[in-house]
Amino acid sequence: MSNRKAAVLVLLSSCIACASIAVFPQSAAATTVAKFLIKIDSSANNSEVAETIAGLSLRNCKVGQANQFGLDEIVAWMECNEVSDVSKAILDDIATTQNVKEINIFSIRVSP
Numbered sequence: 001m002s003n004r005k006a007a008v009l010v011l012l013s014s015c016i017a018c019a020s021i022a023v024f025p026q027s028a029a030a031t032t033v034a035k036f037l038i039k040i041d042s043s044a045n046n047s048e049v050a051e052t053i054a055g056l057s058l059r060n061c062k063v064g065q066a067n068q069f070g071l072d073e074i075v076a077w078m079e080c081n082e083v084s085d086v087s088k089a090i091l092d093d094i095a096t097t098q099n100v101k102e103i104n105i106f107s108i109r110v111s112p
Contacts, residue, residue, distance in 0.1 A: 031079050034086045035107040038066075038074040044099035050074045053100075056093050060085040083110060 040049050046068040053076055054066040066076035080086050090103055 031081065031111050032083045032086055033064075033077060033079050033107075033109045033111070034090075034105055035075070035077040036090070036103055036105045037069065038076060038094070038100055039102040039104075040072050040074060041099040041101055042072045044072075046072070046074060049097070049099050050076075052097055053094060056097070058089045058093055061089040083108065 038049075038053065040046065050066040050068055053074065054063050056063060058078070058080075060082065061078050061080035063076060063078045066074055069075040078086075078089060080089060086105075086108065090105070094100065095103055
């Protein structure tokens with residue numbers, strides 16, 4: 001496992017652990033919304049990376065928006081069927097997208 005993927009996993013595990021403390025029992029229609037900041041390579045084209053992330057085909061998740069936030073940052077949110085789907089989508093799909101250097105999750109909301 002690469003250092004980048006390991007760092008994202010540690011951060012994601014911490015966020016999911018915190019989020020799971022406040023989670024109510026979920027029904028079949030429960031959804032999880034995650035908001036995150038993506039740092040990209042400074043030489044990359046922000047709008048192209050944002051379009052790539054917004055267009056990703058994720059299992060059990062859908063990227064709602066991915067927008068340029070700064071010179072080398074993209075802010076995005078996605079909706080997933082379960083909290084565990086968030087980690088899979090971020091580690092398997094978003095973190096491995098070309099020019100993505102770091103992902104910081106700043107909000108996970110679970111709706112019953």
